[in-house]
Amino acid sequence: MPTSRLNIQATSGKQYIYSFTEGGAEGDATMKNLLGGKGANLAEMANIGLPVPPGFTLSTEVCTYYYDHSQTYPEGLFEQDIPDALEKIETALGKKFGDPEDPLLVSVRSGARASMPGMMDTILNLGLNDTTVEGLAHRSGNPRFAWDCYRRFVQMYGDVVMDLKPQDSKHSDPFESILDEHKKKKGCSLDTQLDTDDLKAIVSAFKAAILERTGQEFPEDPHVQLQGAIGAVFGSWNNERAIVYRKLNHIPGYWGTACNVQAMVFGNMGDRSGTGVAFTRDAATGENIFYGEYLMNAQGEDVVAGTRTPLKIRHLQEEKPDIYQQLDCIRTRLEQHYRDMMDIEFTIENDRLFMLQCRVGKRTGLAAIRIAYDMCKEGLIDEKEALLRIEPDQLNQLLRPVFDQKEKDRAISEGRLLATGLNAGPGAATGSICFSARQAQEVKERGQLAILVRIETSPEDIEGMSLAEGILTERGGMTSHAALVARQMGKVCVAGCGELDIDYQKGEMRIEGTDIVLKEGDSISLDGTTGEVIQGEIKTRNPEVIEVLADKTLKPEDAPTWQIFDQVMQWADHYRTLKVRTNADQPEQAELAVTFGAEGIGLCRTEHMFFGGQRIDAMREMILADDIGDRQKALEKLLPYQRDDFYGLFKAMGSRPVTIRLLDPPLHEFLPQEDAEIEALAKKIGMAFHDVKTRIDNLHEFNPMLGLRGCRLGILHPEIPAMQVRAIIEAACIIKKEGHDIIPEIMVPLVSTVRELELTSEIIHKVARRVMAEQEIGVTYLVGTMIEVPRAALTSGDIAKAADFFSYGTNDLTQMGLGMSRDDSGQFLPVYQNYDIFPHNPFESLDQEGIGRLIKLSAKEGRSVKSDLKLGICGEHGGDPATIEFCHTTGINYVSCSPFRIPIARLAAARAAIG
Ligand code: ADP
Ligand code: MG
Ligand code: MG
Numbered sequence: 001m002p003t004s005r006l007n008i009q010a011t012s013g014k015q016y017i018y019s020f021t022e023g024g025a026e027g028d029a030t031m032k033n034l035l036g037g038k039g040a041n042l043a044e045m046a047n048i049g050l051p052v053p054p055g056f057t058l059s060t061e062v063c064t065y066y067y068d069h070s071q072t073y074p075e076g077l078f079e080q081d082i083p084d085a086l087e088k089i090e091t092a093l094g095k096k097f098g099d100p101e102d103p104l105l106v107s108v109r110s111g112a113r114a115s116m117p118g119m120m121d122t123i124l125n126l127g128l129n130d131t132t133v134e135g136l137a138h139r140s141g142n143p144r145f146a147w148d149c150y151r152r153f154v155q156m157y158g159d160v161v162m163d164l165k166p167q168d169s170k171h172s173d174p175f176e177s178i179l180d181e182h183k184k185k186k187g188c189s190l191d192t193q194l195d196t197d198d199l200k201a202i203v204s205a206f207k208a209a210i211l212e213r214t215g216q217e218f219p220e221d222p223h224v225q226l227q228g229a230i231g232a233v234f235g236s237w238n239n240e241r242a243i244v245y246r247k248l249n250h251i252p253g254y255w256g257t258a259c260n261v262q263a264m265v266f267g268n269m270g271d272r273s274g275t276g277v278a279f280t281r282d283a284a285t286g287e288n289i290f291y292g293e294y295l296m297n298a299q300g301e302d303v304v305a306g307t308r309t310p311l312k313i314r315h316l317q318e319e320k321p322d323i324y325q326q327l328d329c330i331r332t333r334l335e336q337h338y339r340d341m342m343d344i345e346f347t348i349e350n351d352r353l354f355m356l357q358c359r360v361g362k363r364t365g366l367a368a369i370r371i372a373y374d375m376c377k378e379g380l381i382d383e384k385e386a387l388l389r390i391e392p393d394q395l396n397q398l399l400r401p402v403f404d405q406k407e408k409d410r411a412i413s414e415g416r417l418l419a420t421g422l423n424a425g426p427g428a429a430t431g432s433i434c435f436s437a438r439q440a441q442e443v444k445e446r447g448q449l450a451i452l453v454r455i456e457t458s459p460e461d462i463e464g465m466s467l468a469e470g471i472l473t474e475r476g477g478m479t480s481h482a483a484l485v486a487r488q489m490g491k492v493c494v495a496g497c498g499e500l501d502i503d504y505q506k507g508e509m510r511i512e513g514t515d516i517v518l519k520e521g522d523s524i525s526l527d528g529t530t531g532e533v534i535q536g537e538i539k540t541r542n543p544e545v546i547e548v549l550a551d552k553t554l555k556p557e558d559a560p561t562w563q564i565f566d567q568v569m570q571w572a573d574h575y576r577t578l579k580v581r582t583n584a585d586q587p588e589q590a591e592l593a594v595t596f597g598a599e600g601i602g603l604c605r606t607e608h609m610f611f612g613g614q615r616i617d618a619m620r621e622m623i624l625a626d627d628i629g630d631r632q633k634a635l636e637k638l639l640p641y642q643r644d645d646f647y648g649l650f651k652a653m654g655s656r657p658v659t660i661r662l663l664d665p666p667l668h669e670f671l672p673q674e675d676a677e678i679e680a681l682a683k684k685i686g687m688a689f690h691d692v693k694t695r696i697d698n699l700h701e702f703n704p705m706l707g708l709r710g711c712r713l714g715i716l717h718p719e720i721p722a723m724q725v726r727a728i729i730e731a732a733c734i735i736k737k738e739g740h741d742i743i744p745e746i747m748v749p750l751v752s753t754v755r756e757l758e759l760t761s762e763i764i765h766k767v768a769r770r771v772m773a774e775q776e777i778g779v780t781y782l783v784g785t786m787i788e789v790p791r792a793a794l795t796s797g798d799i800a801k802a803a804d805f806f807s808y809g810t811n812d813l814t815q816m817g818l819g820m821s822r823d824d825s826g827q828f829l830p831v832y833q834n835y836d837i838f839p840h841n842p843f844e845s846l847d848q849e850g851i852g853r854l855i856k857l858s859a860k861e862g863r864s865v866k867s868d869l870k871l872g873i874c875g876e877h878g879g880d881p882a883t884i885e886f887c888h889t890t891g892i893n894y895v896s897c898s899p900f901r902i903p904i905a906r907l908a909a910a911r912a913a914i915g
Pocket of ligand 1: 053106107108109110111116117118119120122124262263264265266267275299300301345346347356357
């Protein structure tokens with residue numbers, strides 16, 4: 001191949017390949033889009049002088065080209081560019097690719113912009129064949145090592161490039177079964193116990209299997225091997241598990257992957273060699289300790305595969321102090337350089353350390369907060385950066401339940417502690433045992449909680465993992481696939497629980513050394529913080545932050561996690577400009593929201609106040625009344641309840657603003673549907689069963705969402721808003737007399753024309769004036785409207801003339817804007833998502849292109865009429881970080897969300913302000 005090179009043009013001027021050698025690289029860490037995360041960081045590590053084996057990166061543009069040109073490559077790539085880049089490695093190391101005496105071997109590694117652990121394929125020891133293996137054996141003086149490399153290479157190549165896979169899920173991996181057969185024959189259990197002759201026999205058996213099953217010979221030519229491996233890496237971008245992973249993590253397909261070709265270093269040369277992975281801080285708790293695992297005489301994925309149990313990094317400190325020292329320096333160096341917690345992969349070849357990968361480490365929410373806080377205190381990053389380091393949703397992990405310690409202690413004293421594994425993903429989870437993703441899905445569909453229990457997880461399991469509350473594995477370490485993915489998903493995980501003996505066929509698991517057998521569907525509890533696996537259910541309890549803030553059962557000074565949380569929240573409040581309110585309609589809810597940092601109530605849904613006890617009877621009486629007189633009487637019964645409700649709410653909120661929405665839902669929602677209930681109601685209010693039934697039937701609507709509801713109710717029955725306004729203003733007057741200033745914000749729902757708002761406002765003002773005269777005190781109040789009908793958004797200039805504020809009701813605005821009922825969308829949205837029709841569920845995260853555009857237009861028009869028009873948003877979207885960012889940039893004044901989302905919203909608002 002090299003002979004023809006001179007005649008062929010290099011790839012038309014465009015740079016597709018970026019080389020790196022220790023001390024210098026053509027790329028750097030900023031070039032992730034082009035070089036992928038792995039390639040960019042290999043280049044960066046080379047640039048800062050860390051020991052990186054030389055290599056080169058085929059950029060993501062090769063991948064894009066490959067898919068744009070029916071899986072072909074830019075002209076000249078294999079003829080010129082790759083041989084040139086290989087030559088640089090050859091020069092650096094003084095070895096030649098394919099040389100029978102002293103062959104250069106390479107790894108071929110995928111690496112996209114975002115890390116996708118284990119999703120795509122890596123091939124090691126490429127360049128070995130029947131001739132070069134002898135050269136390697138001779139050079140290294142270690143034939144066993146050479147054949148071990150060859151065995152691994154043929155296996156990986158056969159699997160990844162030649163696609164020799166298990167026939168179906170019942171069959172085992174063809175290579176693994178050959179390997180097991182030989183081990184059995186030999187009477188050993190570990191690969192490391194196989195000798196050269198065994199390995200030679202295994203290699204032949206592998207090749208024979210490849211030929212038999214694929215009809216193709218294993219390629220001996222290293223250049224053919226290289227081309228095959230590169231093709232497989234680009235091909236793996238679109239394998240099924242990569243696609244599933246991308247979907248779950250919102251990684252677009254057009255990014256493509258880069259491909260790294262790198263000189264091999266060998267961790268499998270014997271007892272002075274090894275390989276490992278580590279985090280520069282604890283990825284589960286965030287603690288500033290070096291955290292990692294390694295295996296001596298091992299290569300590649302051996303550490304994470306879970307077949308041999310790796311050793312803790314502190315053991316390396318005793319076993320190889322020099323190497324540990326060097327590694328620890330690199331740890332500090334990398335943290336200083338990247339100013340973040342890093343995840344590293346290293347290999348020791350005959351007592352020499354090499355760095356093979358580094359990337360910003362994935363971490364739990366708890367660790368994210370702790371690391372951001374610590375690094376800020378250490379001066380590595382500033383407050384703004386610290387805030388940007390915490391994903392708002394990660395705060396959930398601090399607000400989520402943990403096991404009730406008493407319950408747990410009792411379970412343990414009852415002998416229900418089954419086993420203890422590695423505490424790979426913190427938190428508490430209880431659910432039914434599922435041995436497969438499919439089972440987990442079934443359990444979820446039945447509305448129950450699932451715990452996925454696997455011998456070890458593979459990328460095929462990610463869907464099941466995402467459905468499960470927790471994940472339990474028999475094998476694998478802290479950095480195993482299960483552990484990594486679980487932490488990223490924020491799932492509870494106990495890994496490497498060797499005492500389990502799982503049998504998928506029988507659908508059961510035994511606990512070694514006992515006669516306990518657990519079946520699929522049995523309930524089990526996992527403590528991901530301690531690694532304990534407990535039989536049966538255990539009650540959960542509130543976490544530290546909730547105990548301090550809500551329950552007040554823990555003192556702040558005794559709550560270190562709360563202290564960090566509190567500091568981070570204070571930073572967030574300092575930087576954000578968007579206000580955060582809560583959706584609440586009960587005083588306790590409002591109080592809780594205030595402890596979480598709510599600055600007001602953005603939405604009080606008054607309909608929730610009409611349920612329960614005697615109120616619902618009065619409400620029903622009001623609805624069923626057939627003349628104004630009767631209706632008035634029923635409303636008078638309701639008035640004191642409403643006034644008390646508002647009084648409680650105002651009191652809980654102090655001087656913070658409270659937005660109260662007038663009655664919105666269609667009236668039939670308050671009425672009983674069953675005959676027995678109707679009968680009972682009729683008796684209670686002294687009406688005939690048939691009259692009640694007829695009245696209920698008359699209220700039936702074909703499409704209640706678009707029927708008699710919202711401001712229409714008040715326009716038809718002005719006495720309803722009149723009663724509500726009276727209750728609001730009376731409560732405000734009482735509060736005012738008690739010496740507090742409260743400005744109620746009365747909000748009219750479902751307005752689509754300014755006239756509707758004007759008519760309703762007239763009622764509001766008339767009643768308010770009358771109440772203030774009666775009470776002989778004046779209170780300030782605002783009258784505004786929801787913008788939740790597209791017509792209102794489009795005519796906001798007019799509507800603003802009659803409104804003191806707008807609140808975007810994004811639930812209805814989304815439903816009406818898309819012509820899609822949220823409650824029915826479960827049938828089709830999953831399919832929609834498969835077709836990428838919406839990038840996100842539009843009921844969870846605002847459809848910014850469409851509904852967002854309505855909001856922007858409305859905000860602009862409204863403010864052009866009234867420059868100080870107050871704008872807020874009160875749909876479910878108010879707690880969604882992406883929507884919050886949108887609100888910040890649109891100039892909305894506040895978002896409103898449920899109490900538990902408030903910390904998340906505060907952080908999201910700060911991050912939006914920092915930008
Ligand atoms: P992943 O993207 O799944 O992390 P990698 O490309 O990092 O896959 O490859 C997996 C493992 O293979 C690495 O952690 C490392 O142990 C091993 N490996 C990759 N390249 C080399 C190399 N050039 N020399 C020695 N080992 C390598
Ligand atoms: Mg890989
Ligand atoms: Mg890796």
